[in-house]
Amino acid sequence: MTPSSSTYAVERHGAVPFWRDIRVIRVIAQIVFVIVVLAIGAWLLDNYRNWLAERNLTFSFRFLRLEASFDLAEGIPFKPTDSYARAFLVGVVNTLRVASVGIVLATLLGLVAGVARLSRNWLVSHIASVYIELIRNTPLLVQLFFLYFAVILKLPKLKTGDEITAITLPGPTYLSNRGLAMPWPRPSESFGAWWPFILAALVVALVLWILRARGVQRTGRPSFNFLWIVVAFLVIPAVGWLIVPGSPLVLDVPVIKGLKARGGTILSPEFVALTLGLVVYTGAFIAEVVRAGILAVPKGQTEAARAQGFTEMQILRLIVLPQALRVIIPPLISQYLNLTKNSSLAIGIGFLDLYAVSNTMLNQSGRVVEVFLMIMAAYLSMSLSISLIMNIVNRRIQIVER
């Protein structure tokens, strides 16, 4: 009897020794890898345990409840009797403040610089490219040092004798080596009666938006002009403003009393330097992203739109931008992430961000590993949430392939 081909194959297969069986090798390779990683990890942990034992310490986060006994003069209120946990929170809030203001302003600057770089005006496009090249080719920390030590700290004093020597802008806004003091709207007693109007305006605008989108879906053209939504959104709060007794928002104006400015919003010199530095730096990178995005839209698209009689504004709004955004969003996300991570350079100029506060906590408590884990966790969760939000946006605007 001759063996059929299948039994032959089985026999052949059975003849392969297990150390040459790819499935076995794969499993063994992974087991070896895991063992090596675990062994290294155990060795490191063992060293750590010895280090702890020498100092009579244990790994725990209980120190977070202890009194911090240092002062933090930036951000939400903090006094030395507050806990370490509260100090860390102050740091996180300060980082978020810088990052959120920075992201908004850097996007605007980047958009302007990116469009200017593509301008048909020779001078404008060259000014933009000098800005982009200068900023992109020098380290951020050098720029921050320059801004803080050589520019902001060299600004005139707020007051020399009895005379106000700060740079005074209309508002009044005072710019001095003590930072920036500017007017800021604050809610008054009647704000509680006014905010329902804002809510109503939001709801009405949303309903109108949906109605308009339905109209587009049903008939192919919007049932009314987009302007109506804007009008509704503005008119309702305005009516509320008139109905509510007194004005719900009062403009709080900074006043110089003694040697300090009070009232309004006062931004510390460190905050101004850090935010400005991050905005200028990231703006240059965003400009390149924007430029690449606009250039990625084929010229034929603009020409075809023009041939169909779109106006220049419509071409930009309906044809170029939606397509450019698809290219722009992913690298834009990574620029936002970079800005957030770069805000950790705050420690170089003494702004009390997450990293700088953690550094103080660590020097004070000696809890190196615990504080390090907290820093990592905080930055990772910020990174992850930014990429999550932006990925959702990205999915909304990508082409739906059919």
Next chain:
Amino acid sequence: MTTTAEKPPATEVGVLGWLKKNLFSTWYDALLTIGSLAFIYWVLRGVIEWALVKATFSTEPGICKKARAAAAAAGETAGACWSVVITNIKVFMIGRYPGEEVWRIWASLGIVAVLAALTWWVWRAEAMREKRRWVVIGWLLSFPVITILLRGFSEESRVLPLVPTDLWSGLLLTFVLAIVGIVASFPLGVLLALGRRSTLPALKVFCTMYIELIRGVPLISVLFMSQLLLPIFLPPQMRLGTVLRALVGMTLFSAAYSAENVRGGLAAIPIGQYEAAKAVGLNDVLMMALIILPQAIQKVIPAIVGQFISLFKDTSLVVIIGLLDLLGVAKAVTGQTEYIGLQKEVYLFAALIYFICSYAMSYSSRRLEVAMGVGER
């Protein structure tokens, strides 16, 4: 009847035509141009007046204070005082590296220059293809040679006395950090990239976690880890100097970014290359080493140059952990009492050096990309 073509109007050609087309094509274009001109005038006038016209270049001690006092007396703003840069130029370049051993730095630069010239010469001519391997070996050898040259053997050695790495500072340290960071991180990055693309789940999960973890946190926290956590997690007999620890941090950080670059290159290799390699009977290791990686790495050279430039700029962060790189030296100089108040001059000079280096690198990498035909298909 002959028709002669009419000459184009004077406003369409030549200087006037260029001006009209590029600066004054519409009324708002003209407004923009005038605004830009005013802006340029304002900036240039301020900069030139401060940096050149009113500036002091003399290196006489105490001249800066005199110049500033004179300006204040005249009710004017003082100009720059460049003596701080001129007197400290050596400090900026090599910092605390001992003065009598400077020849070693020149020798190292010489080795690099010779190798660079050889590379250019050998790569230019197709006939020299055979010799390329020797140049590559030369580059690989230059690394330990320069390390020994800069560091020396031991304190007693008469030929090359020891210069501890903690004395390396200034621009020298900036370059050492950046070059070691990129070179040492590259093999690690290749391994991580292969691991991330591996079909073995344990390997893949580990490598992906490492890469995403490092990329999600700022460099400064990794440097911090290398400074404070390394001594804790390593036994007491494995103590490293501050500079070495910073190098470890740089390498670990940079490896994650190298890995992503290499992964990009790997993704760009068509599957046919894998299949062909398997078909001629190569096993997985040989396939990767001989067929896939060489092509992938060639594809990502521009990305690696870009990474090197950003790493070069990022080395300035070591100031925060107390190292004296170019920026660290600059900061230390501004802290000296005789140079008080000269931050503008010092930081501008540091920025200028960083700018020259990284602009030169990015310019030549763009030229290289064009020469190699990267991005053209």
